[in-house]
Amino acid sequence: xxxxxxxxxxxxxxxxxxxxxxxxxxxxxxxxxxxxxxxxxxxxxxxxxxxxxxxxxxxxxxxxxxxxxxxxxxxxxxxxxxxxxxxxxxxxxxxxxxxxxxxxxxxxxxxxxxxxxxxxxxxxxxxxxxxxxxxxxxxxxxxxxx
Numbered sequence: 180x181x182x183x184x185x186x187x188x189x190x191x192x193x194x195x196x197x198x199x200x201x202x203x204x205x206x207x208x209x210x211x212x213x214x215x216x217x218x219x220x221x222x223x224x225x226x227x228x229x230x231x232x233x234x235x236x237x238x239x240x241x242x243x244x245x246x247x248x249x250x251x252x253x254x255x256x257x258x259x260x261x262x263x264x265x266x267x268x269x270x271x272x273x274x275x276x277x278x279x280x281x282x283x284x285x286x287x288x289x290x291x292x293x294x295x296x297x298x299x300x301x302x303x304x305x306x307x308x309x310x311x312x313x314x315x316x317x318x319x320x321x322x323x324x325x
Contacts (some may be wrong), residue, residue, distance in 0.1 A: 183303040185210055194213070208307050215241075250289060258293040 185208045190201035213221075219234040244262065247254050254262040265288045271277035291299075 183305040185306055185307045187303050189309060206305075206309075208310055237260060256292070260292050261290045263288045263290075 187206040187208050188203050191208045192201045193199060193206050195210065215237050216234060219230045222228070222233045223230040244254050248264050251264060256262070259310060264285055266282050266285050268283040269281045271281060
């Protein structure tokens, strides 16, 4: 099978311009997922390390990444990607007024490295049907509710 990213074309309505027709955009459609066991099998087939050893390293990598992020460290996975914790929340009028209760959420920022960026420059695309078509409502069609 040739490598390509599958997509379907979906309508999108502009909520600030009610009553206008939709514009159509590409939406990526996943072909499935790859588990850590499947990755270990794929890696095994391209090197001299056996699947059990690859699996053990990948599981340990999960733990090390989680621990590093909990320590506030930036995780650099070679030229693959960089992971870093970012915070969001409410502001205070002064630095002295700020306390941890104002931090509402943390998330992981993912920045692709050279390997992933280069992989995206030569993608090929294949159009497929929409996996889960959404039923349109009268408002989305631009009509009046009955």
